[in-house]
Every structure is written in C-alpha cells, then in structure tokens.
Amino acid sequence: MESVLKVLAYIINWVHDFVIGITKVFGFNATDKDLHFWLLGMTGLIIFIITDFLFRRISRWNISVVSFIYTMTLLLVIAFSLEIEQKITGRGNMEFEDIVAGLWGFLAIFGAYALIRATFYYARKLYNKF
Known part of the structure; x- marks a missing residue:
C-alpha cells in the first residue's frame, strides 16, 4: 500500500512540476494555489460532465x-x-x-x-x- 501511494505521489509531483514548467514557458507565473484552483476546477468540471451524462443514462434503468x-x-x-x-x-x-x-x-x-x-x-x- 505504501509503495502504491509513493508511486502515485511521484506521478502527481511530476505532473505538478510539468504544469509549472509549462505555465512559466507561456509567461503565466501561477502560484501553487492558482494551479490548484484551475486544475482541480477543470478536472472537477470534466468529471461532473461525464458522470452527469452517465448517471442520467443509468438512472433510466x-x-x-x-x-x-x-x-x-x-x-x-x-x-x-x-x-x-x-x-x-x-x-x-x-x-x-x-x-x-x-x-x-x-x-x-x-x-x-x-x-x-x-x-x-x-x-x-x-x-x-x-
């Protein structure tokens, strides 16, 4: 379990560093809070759209x-x-x-x-x- 969490933490940290690098390249000097705001906000919206679509179909059953x-x-x-x-x-x-x-x-x-x-x-x- 601990090794699974370490791998997930490594992946998340890599993505975090990658996104920070991309934002700096494009001149968007985002803070960690800004990144959390935008990434979790967009991820949440995507998850909501997908689950809303699926749950509406499933609820017909x-x-x-x-x-x-x-x-x-x-x-x-x-x-x-x-x-x-x-x-x-x-x-x-x-x-x-x-x-x-x-x-x-x-x-x-x-x-x-x-x-x-x-x-x-x-x-x-x-x-x-x-």
Whole structure:
C-alpha cells in the first residue's frame, strides 16, 4: 500500500512540476494555489460532465444503480482514508489488501441484500398475479 501511494505521489509531483514548467514557458507565473484552483476546477468540471451524462443514462434503468455507484465511491475514499490514518498514527498496518477486503465485504453484504430484496419483489409480483 505504501509503495502504491509513493508511486502515485511521484506521478502527481511530476505532473505538478510539468504544469509549472509549462505555465512559466507561456509567461503565466501561477502560484501553487492558482494551479490548484484551475486544475482541480477543470478536472472537477470534466468529471461532473461525464458522470452527469452517465448517471442520467443509468438512472433510466434504476436509481439504485446510481446509489450503488455513489456508495462504492464513498467507501473507496473512506477505506483509503482509514489506511492513511493507520500509517500516520502507527496504529495498525497500512495495506492495500485491507481496502480490497473492506470493499469485498460491502459487495458480499450488498449482494445478500439485493437477493433478499429481489426475492420479496418477485414474491409480491407472483402473489399479485394469483
């Protein structure tokens, strides 16, 4: 897990230095705060446009699909946060496998929930038919 974070940090730092170099070449002497403002602002807008388009299409099937995607995304952030917190405080081990295990736990428990929900749905449908 620590090595994955180090690689990601290296990539982010390289992109950061590259963008600063480009802005200096074009005479746009941006501060670190300016870069965060523009890069995260544009990245956020691009992500919003893509997810808005996809979620509008997906919601035609069932809004629960959108809820599931949102929940998985939030759990991913929480899982990474927990592992980083463990590394910072030294309480527990920071391991990528912990994140995977936590997400598999959600998928397994959600699968059971979906199965129970589908059983009740089809049982009610069958009951109303007769």
